[in-house]
Amino acid sequence: MAAIALKGQLASKIVPKNGSISVIYIKTSSYSSDAKLNLAAYKRGTGGRSSFNGIVATVFGCTGFVGRYVCNKLGKIGTQMILPYRGDFYDAARLKVCGDLGQVLFTPFDIRDEESIARAVQYSNVVINLVGRDYETKNFKFTDVHVEGPRRIARICREMGVERLIHLSYLNAERNPKPLVMKGPSLYKISKFLGECAVKEEFPTATIIRASDIYGSEDRFLRSIASIWRRHSHFLPLYKNGEATIKQPVFVSDVAQAIINAARDPDTRCQVYQAVGPKRYLWKDLVVWFYRLMRKDEKWGFAHYDMKYDPILFPLKVMLANKLSPAYPYGNLHWEGLEKECTTDVVDHNLPTLEDLGVTLTHMEDQVPWELKPYRAHLYYIDQLGEFPKPPPPPVYAE
Known part of the structure; x- marks a missing residue:
């Protein structure tokens, strides 16, 4: 009986009726079909929210702020989501x-508990880490949230065979930041830098997204500058009167996309x-524009001044907050937030941006007026058409 060996698919034997010839296929590579078929993982539907x-x-x-937008967009394209939460389930x-029904699953977790993290990622092929905090609490320090937590998540993802890991970092993170309004270097910037390094060490193929100040509904950028805690009545202290800081804020929906x-x-x-974002602005021009949109312009009594001329009252307010x-x-008034506020966005032109991911960026003048409507002066006053002229957008900073 002659045997013919052919390179190809899975090893198998074909025996004709006469039994004289056997054909043996020798396996030369691994295929996804080798494993037991998982019919639940197959794509179904037309691609919308009610498909997979x-x-x-x-x-x-x-x-969190960005997480809610990401989950909504994931659901729109038919993604099955596993959403780890801590604290009260009703927050999630x-x-x-x-x-759709059965596509959004919840599991409790603690960022210090490896078993709960493994349980959350064991069935996933994509993991997105959006955990972050602008300020420290009695339970979690910056190192816990931005360094050890992402390192633990990245390592467990690698061990569990997760295909993709996406980590949200900070644009101006660096190892040795220069203090601006704080007495020492910003631990937020340092921890964000170290966290990015930790993720790369544990999961080398991870995708890192470095975000500047993110604005949108319920953000910590527009709301903090519009807060009554941020100003003294009608007067707003700014680092170097806002003339030493250049900002390039990005819309939260663009980051989620x-x-x-x-x-x-x-x-x-x-x-x-x-x-x-698509444009760079001087911080002073942005702040003035924000307050004009809130109908708190010069006629209302708004004015800004250099923070250095307020060495007692403003630090006291920060401490009380x-x-x-x-x-x-x-x-949202704290020194780390103020340090982040007065930091100039430094863009590396050798690295890709959101436009390289196919995102059409939103311009601030198209979105911010709507976001600041709840903070208008005399909010319940019904104005006549044209009574309050639309303030012009801030000038784009030319470097």
Whole structure:
């Protein structure tokens, strides 16, 4: 009996009726079909919210500012989501409507508990880490949230065989930042830098997105500058009167869309993207424009001044905002936030941006007026058409 060996698919034997010849296929490579078929992982539907696109995504930080937008966009394209939460389940339950029935699953977790993290990622092929904090609490320091937590998530993802990891970082993170309004270097910037390094060490193919100041509904950028805690009546202290800081804020929906596009594109592995807006502005011009949109212009009595001329009252207010509310500072007023506020956005032109991920960037003049409507002076006054002229947008900073 003659035997013919052919390179090809899975090893098998074909024996004709006469039994004289056997054909043996020798396996030369591994195929996805080798494993037991998982029919639940197959794509189903037309691609909308009531379909399944084949992606199972775990979103750490799902209840946060950016996380809610990411979950909504994931649900729109038919992604099955596993949403880890801590604390009260009802804080996360509102995300149930992001996807169709059975597509949004919840699991409790603690960023210090490896077993809960492994349980959250064991069925996922994409993991998105959005966990972050602008200020320290009695339970979690910056190192816990920005360094050890991401390192633990990245390592467990690698051990569990997760295909893609996307980590949200900070644009101006650096190892040795120069202090601006603080007495020492910003631990927020340092921890964000070290956290990015930790993720790369544990998961070398991770996709990093470095975001500048992110604005949108319920943000910590526009709301903090509009807060009554941030100013003294009608007077607002700014670092060097706002003339030494250049900002390039980005809309939260654009950042969320970039994360979705990165999750669906395997070519984004090992890449670092900069999440910045389409235009750069002087911080002073932005602040004046914000207050004019809130109908708190010069006629209202608004004025800004250099923070250095307020060495007692403003630091005292910052201290009170943190002492009176240990869980979170009133008005999001704290020194790390002020340090972040007066930091100039530095963009590396050698690195890709959100536009390289196929995102059409939103201009601030098209979105910010709507975001600041709840903070208008005399909010319930019904104005006549044209009574309050639309303030011109701030000039674009030319470097």
